[in-house]
Amino acid sequence: MENRIAEHPILGVPEKGRKVTFTYNDRQVEGYEGEPIAAALKAAGLMVHRYTKKEHKPRGIFCAIGRCTDCVMVVDGKPNIRTCVTPLKEGMKVQTQYGVSGKPFEEQ
Amino acid sequence: MKRYDLIIVGAGPSGLSAAVEAAKRGLKTVVFDENEKPGGQLFKQIHKFFGSKEHKAKIRGFVIGEQLLKEADEAGVEVVLNATVIGLYQDKEVVVRIGEAVHHYKGDAVIIATGASENMVTFEGWTLPGVIGAGAAQTMMNLHGVKPGNKVLMLGSGNVGLVVSFQLLQCGCEVVALVDAAPKVGGYGVHAAKVARTGVPFYLSHTIVKAEGEECVTGVTIAEVDSHFRFIPGTEKHFDVDTICLAVGLSPMSQLLKMAGCEMEDNPKRGGQVPVCDEYGRTSLAGVFVAGDVSGIEEASSAMIEGRMAGIAAAEYLGYMDKEEMDRNLADLDQALDGLRQGMFAPKNRGKDIETTDEGIPVSKNLLKHGFVADEEIERFPGVTHAKGIHPVMECTQNIPCNPCQDACPKHCIRIGSNITALPAVEEGSECVGCGMCVASCSGQAIFLVDETYEEGYASITIPYEFLPLPVVGEKGDALGRDGSRVCEAQIIGVKSIPAFDKTNLLTMKVPAEYAMRARFYKKG
Numbered sequence: 053m054e055n056r057i058a059e060h061p062i063l064g065v066p067e068k069g070r071k072v073t074f075t076y077n078d079r080q081v082e083g084y085e086g087e088p089i090a091a092a093l094k095a096a097g098l099m100v101h102r103y104t105k106k107e108h109k110p111r112g113i114f115c116a117i118g119r120c121t122d123c124v125m126v127v128d129g130k131p132n133i134r135t136c137v138t139p140l141k142e143g144m145k146v147q148t149q150y151g152v153s154g155k156p157f158e159e160q
Numbered sequence: 161m162k163r164y165d166l167i168i169v170g171a172g173p174s175g176l177s178a179a180v181e182a183a184k185r186g187l188k189t190v191v192f193d194e195n196e197k198p199g200g201q202l203f204k205q206i207h208k209f210f211g212s213k214e215h216k217a218k219i220r221g222f223v224i225g226e227q228l229l230k231e232a233d234e235a236g237v238e239v240v241l242n243a244t245v246i247g248l249y250q251d252k253e254v255v256v257r258i259g260e261a262v263h264h265y266k267g268d269a270v271i272i273a274t275g276a277s278e279n280m281v282t283f284e285g286w287t288l289p290g291v292i293g294a295g296a297a298q299t300m301m302n303l304h305g306v307k308p309g310n311k312v313l314m315l316g317s318g319n320v321g322l323v324v325s326f327q328l329l330q331c332g333c334e335v336v337a338l339v340d341a342a343p344k345v346g347g348y349g350v351h352a353a354k355v356a357r358t359g360v361p362f363y364l365s366h367t368i369v370k371a372e373g374e375e376c377v378t379g380v381t382i383a384e385v386d387s388h389f390r391f392i393p394g395t396e397k398h399f400d401v402d403t404i405c406l407a408v409g410l411s412p413m414s415q416l417l418k419m420a421g422c423e424m425e426d427n428p429k430r431g432g433q434v435p436v437c438d439e440y441g442r443t444s445l446a447g448v449f450v451a452g453d454v455s456g457i458e459e460a461s462s463a464m465i466e467g468r469m470a471g472i473a474a475a476e477y478l479g480y481m482d483k484e485e486m487d488r489n490l491a492d493l494d495q496a497l498d499g500l501r502q503g504m505f506a507p508k509n510r511g512k513d514i515e516t517t518d519e520g521i522p523v524s525k526n527l528l529k530h531g532f533v534a535d536e537e538i539e540r541f542p543g544v545t546h547a548k549g550i551h552p553v554m555e556c557t558q559n560i561p562c563n564p565c566q567d568a569c570p571k572h573c574i575r576i577g578s579n580i581t582a583l584p585a586v587e588e589g590s591e592c593v594g595c596g597m598c599v600a601s602c603s604g605q606a607i608f609l610v611d612e613t614y615e616e617g618y619a620s621i622t623i624p625y626e627f628l629p630l631p632v633v634g635e636k637g638d639a640l641g642r643d644g645s646r647v648c649e650a651q652i653i654g655v656k657s658i659p660a661f662d663k664t665n666l667l668t669m670k671v672p673a674e675y676a677m678r679a680r681f682y683k684k685g
Binding site for chain 2: 062063087111
């Protein structure tokens with residue numbers, strides 16, 4: 053988790069919840085319970101959250117406060133979940149969103 | 161339909177401040193906020209605030225946030241979170257989505273304190289993952305402890321761009337460049353200077369041509385623009401980056417007011433579409449008030465005062481106090497807000513070219529163009545003097561509303577006077593004891609302690625330092641100039657961190673005497 057700040061000169065050591073495991077597509081990823089899903093993905097260096105429906109362009113975090121909806125993904129089977137404001141839970145199933153589906157375009 | 165005396169939309173600095181004032185006067189008050197936590201953007205602000213004691217100057221933003229939450233709690237304010245206000249209708253009916261349900265409330269008075277949202281600019285590749293708003297960077301690093309990127313280019317030299325660039329450096333990111341299409345740095349010179357002295361280059365009159373990368377950002381090209389903001393061919397510059405951060409202004413989130421039928425205006429000095437309102441936030445609709453950025457983009461410090469004013473005005477509107485009592489309550493707040501709205505960066509001066517300070521000193525051109533005051537310019541400012549032994553050097557060169565340094569000095573060496581935008585000057589005949597309180601109290605990190613005759617042939621310089629790892633006494637490295645380039649070798653001879661400095665460490669370095677007025681930062685060798 054190289055993108056985590058171990059100690060901050062002003063804020064000290066970040067206070068985090070319990071360490072949990074969740075799945076990103078077929079991969080096991082670790083994060084902290086209660087932090088936004090997007091923060092856990094960012095910490096793991098995972099940038100692409102979804103591909104747009106028409107032009108299949110990649111999108112990731114943009115505003116990080118639940119306003120722009122660029123970071124939506126399929127979470128536990130439900131599409132269009134704003135990952136920047138949705139708290140991470142143990143065992144969550146997070147999938148790249150293709151258009152509005154969790155299936156890659158060629159399988160749709 | 162549930163009824164309240166006062167419904168406030170937004171639990172940020174202005175909304176909470178309004179709620180505190182109203183609840184203290186007995187109004188049954190509720191605050192709705194769409195977020196999971198209250199405080200708005202205050203908890204992402206880790207720098208020391210500007211202003212005077214009454215504006216909570218030299219206290220860090222997130223600490224002010226904690227104080228405000230405590231105050232709201234003690235006043236008995238009800239805050240409903242994860243509650244998105246989706247409509248404001250006739251007779252002040254407020255429609256709120258909470259979870260999957262939509263609820264209707266009736267407020268006898270309503271205060272809209274929804275704040276602002278970030279502006280965007282478009283360029284080739286702007287939708288790539290890795291292009292983020294400055295607010296997103298702050299959220300990631302300061303709330304969630306995650307670095308927004310490793311190599312970052314910042315677009316925007318207003319206070320947000322400058323402050324966030326510094327915060328990126330503090331959490332260990334590399335900032336490769338600070339870019340702005342405008343010909344001059346938009347934010348406070350002291351914010352720019354503390355970024356520039358770490359070695360971040362400023363590119364004014366430049367903007368982004370394109371973001372590069374297939375799946376995410378891998379690089380960026382910028383180019384110079386002419387006075388009509390057209391690219392000048394042949395001036396392109398490329399940087400390898402993984403993150404592009406946009407800090408290109410804020411727009412009031414005034415949609416609810418427009419929906420409710422408030423008279424609106426398009427006012428560039430206030431940031432865009434804003435309600436027409438008086439100085440206490442009364443809109444054209446009786447009983448509907450506004451406070452904070454939604455009525456004009458300013459700082460959190462002014463938003464908190466505006467909130468208190470609107471809360472008091474709402475209490476008077478509902479008959480919880482008479483006009484006389486209201487006027488009495490508002491007088492101090494009027495004065496506090498007026499203090500913040502003075503100086504070169506006051507709302508009334510937006511867009512103006514200011515050539516000289518109030519003291520008649522020409523402003524530093526280099527500061528506006530490159531982010532730092534040039535060595536040949538610095539001596540003309542009243543805070544920069546020479547003396548025998550240790551003494552403060554205040555590189556504060558613009559009239560901004562801020563005066564903690566004056567109160568910080570136990571020996572009264574620093575004089576600003578009653579006008580808080582005046583440049584700090586050294587009090588003649590005063591004796592500096594080298595305690596460092598002024599260095600730590602300066603929100604702009606613009607005060608240094610210099611002893612030009614520390615040792616035969618050597619000077620000592622004490623600088624504010626808010627980075628990790630903290631250097632240790634005895635280590636050697638490079639002293640950097642105001643422009644961030646190496647000027648000479650430096651040895652650390654003192655590291656001081658005490659609670660009163662509030663996380664601003666004081667590093668003292670020894671440099672050859674001729675560099676006493678040039679060395680202003682330290683980098684480990």
